[in-house]
Amino acid sequence: MFSEIVTTFKVLARILWIPFFVVSLLIMLSVDILLGITQNYYEFYRIVVPTQRNSIVVSSLSIAPFTSIIDVRTLSSKLRGLDVEIETVTTTLALLGDRVVVVLGVDNLSKQCLYCCYVGKRLAEKLSISKGDLISLSTPFLRSSVVLRVVDIVDDSKHEDMILAPIEIVRLLRAMSYRQASLAIIKCRNASTLEEVLRILGVSTPPTQLIEQAFLALNIVGKRIEVRRFENLEDIYLARIGIPRTVMLILNIALSIVIATGLYFFSSNVQALTHRALEVLTMIGVTKRIITISTIFVAISALIAASTISMTMIKILRFSISIASFSLIIDIDLAMHALITIIMALIVVVGVWRGLRQ
Amino acid sequence: MVRKLTLSTVAILVESIRSASCIPLILSLSVAIAIVSSIDLSIEVGKGLLTQRIATPGTTNVVTLSGSDTIMCFATLCNGTDCYDNAIIVISKNIDSPCIGKALKRALGWKQYIVAVDMHRIEISRTCRSNLYDPYIAIPSRLLPGISTSRCFAVGIDKRDVIAAISNYFVKELSENLVLAKVLILVSYALIVPPIAKRFIDRIQIVFESLKYCGIAKRELTASTILFSILLATLSTILGIAFATMAIHVATTLIKCFGILIATRPLPSTAAIGLYLAYSTAIACFSIVMEVKKRV
Numbered sequence: 038m039f040s041e042i043v044t045t046f047k048v049l050a051r052i053l054w055i056p057f058f059v060v061s062l063l064i065m066l067s068v069d070i071l072l073g074i075t076q077n078y079y080e081f082y083r084i085v086v087p088t089q090r091n092s093i094v095v096s097s098l099s100i101a102p103f104t105s106i107i108d109v110r111t112l113s114s115k116l117r118g119l120d121v122e123i124e125t126v127t128t129t130l131a132l133l134g135d136r137v138v139v140v141l142g143v144d145n146l147s148k149q150c151l152y153c154c155y156v157g158k159r160l161a162e163k164l165s166i167s168k169g170d171l172i173s174l175s176t177p178f179l180r181s182s183v184v185l186r187v188v189d190i191v192d193d194s195k196h197e198d199m200i201l202a203p204i205e206i207v208r209l210l211r212a213m214s215y216r217q218a219s220l221a222i223i224k225c226r227n228a229s230t231l232e233e234v235l236r237i238l239g240v241s242t243p244p245t246q247l248i249e250q251a252f253l254a255l256n257i258v259g260k261r262i263e264v265r266r267f268e269n270l271e272d273i274y275l276a277r278i279g280i281p282r283t284v285m286l287i288l289n290i291a292l293s294i295v296i297a298t299g300l301y302f303f304s305s306n307v308q309a310l311t312h313r314a315l316e317v318l319t320m321i322g323v324t325k326r327i328i329t330i331s332t333i334f335v336a337i338s339a340l341i342a343a344s345t346i347s348m349t350m351i352k353i354l355r356f357s358i359s360i361a362s363f364s365l366i367i368d369i370d371l372a373m374h375a376l377i378t379i380i381m382a383l384i385v386v387v388g389v390w391r392g393l394r395q
Numbered sequence: 396m397v398r399k400l401t402l403s404t405v406a407i408l409v410e411s412i413r414s415a416s417c418i419p420l421i422l423s424l425s426v427a428i429a430i431v432s433s434i435d436l437s438i439e440v441g442k443g444l445l446t447q448r449i450a451t452p453g454t455t456n457v458v459t460l461s462g463s464d465t466i467m468c469f470a471t472l473c474n475g476t477d478c479y480d481n482a483i484i485v486i487s488k489n490i491d492s493p494c495i496g497k498a499l500k501r502a503l504g505w506k507q508y509i510v511a512v513d514m515h516r517i518e519i520s521r522t523c524r525s526n527l528y529d530p531y532i533a534i535p536s537r538l539l540p541g542i543s544t545s546r547c548f549a550v551g552i553d554k555r556d557v558i559a560a561i562s563n564y565f566v567k568e569l570s571e572n573l574v575l576a577k578v579l580i581l582v583s584y585a586l587i588v589p590p591i592a593k594r595f596i597d598r599i600q601i602v603f604e605s606l607k608y609c610g611i612a613k614r615e616l617t618a619s620t621i622l623f624s625i626l627l628a629t630l631s632t633i634l635g636i637a638f639a640t641m642a643i644h645v646a647t648t649l650i651k652c653f654g655i656l657i658a659t660r661p662l663p664s665t666a667a668i669g670l671y672l673a674y675s676t677a678i679a680c681f682s683i684v685m686e687v688k689k690r691v
Binding site: 056059060063064066067070071074130132135136137147148149150151152153171173175176177179180181182183184186205206208209210212213214215216295296298299302303305306307308309310312356358359360361 | 419422423426427430455456457458459460467469472477479480481482483496498499501502503504526527528529530531548550555557558560561563564565568571572573575576577579580582583584586587590591593594597
């Protein structure tokens, strides 16, 4: 039986392998690109937030990334006396011409030049901005735009797609007061200080749970401030609109399955491509079961090859997308890719089995 | 000729409906269109949500650097203890006394504001009434006679809806990001259709043989196949777009369970409908007619 399967596999592979490979590769690539885009949009906010071990990121339950505002003075007074360092991040989205850009506030820039900014090299190239130019930034939070002078072009990989401006100017663009910031990162000396900070902020954690990093969102409920703990920064924004991360994951898988239905249509019509070969195989006594098993093997091997090539292509070709003028490279989550490949394999098996049964 | 064409098209149509053999073909064409249309429509929903969620402040005064309505100058701004170079001040004939914009005052939080330009030193104690000067310090031009214009520049003021511009930019950016994925989906489904068309023709081959036997010429058979393909492609496009629209509308209704109210109920644009109709007609005609030509 094994030799029969091998012979049938060889015959069918000559006809079916390439069509299966091409169709699977195109479908796999489109799914990978779509999931990569979703992932990049989801994790975009992380670009400007430096997080590390034994730290707590405090945000507000804001309506969208780059709109969070927290009161730093209240937070500092709550943590007075503890061995912690509070670092603030002040950032906003602004409109420059027709393009949306990220503006990050930098401390101690204002003394030399208050209404000045540094522009990342890639962004400057996109906008044809050079040193000494004047730019006008508008935000939805301010009724008049802010004119800034470009002091220099920054050639640094971390900031090449953004504008760096004095912290006072970013507060101005976001209509914040001097006591506020977008986020606060509380850096603790060790895990026990981190637990103490969490306790003071009113976050209860099970005694057995080891905490390395926490993401907190402050929300005003009536007259009191409610603190909620999250797995990561992005979840805070999804939580604001009421979507847990699991829902995002399910949506991604559902989208992949819908796209992969094409593989079902293709697999269930393989006999249209192998019509003559199937007639010959049946004539020489190869059973329907062996034909089905061999076709499934051909389809699965082509699918696995397509999945591997798709992953390699994404890694090598480095497809880039743009989010708020940031050029981001699409990357794929290996676990998700493997899961989608398994789902596609199941779709192919059902398709081939149903197609050859008819 | 017209009668024969109509008859043979109807015969192909009736047989394909009777045998239900056209269902996989319609599905394979409409699924691709449904996926791509739902991507387009969800972008529209996102645009609506973005505009709806951020409170609209109305129009914003946008400073344009090519105008000549107002003069802006670089000055030094001091707070009593420290001085900050290169602060931008607005010099205008339209104000009575020096003032500081509300937003600037809030962002700096100083107790005292002193502007130094050339040899002039002006203390600011009042907040500007007009939101045009929100991010600046405004000084009446009469208080700065003979100011050196080397550090000044003329600007114009335009009105613009910043929220709409931001929404449009994000939608444009997202649409551009998704182009490659949409093209890949359409191409992969275009490759899936030919084997399905082959199997479809296998199933209704008896109609072609009967029509040939009844004296329908090869040319008329090809023409009626083209007509049938156009009908099939139109039906698939309508089904695909209808399904996508319905799915997006159901999703926007269901999302209310998560507390998100979306007022936008997007509909596909005429250009998109035309594009998808052309896509499905081209694929259906190519796959079906090529297969029929081989056989008759």
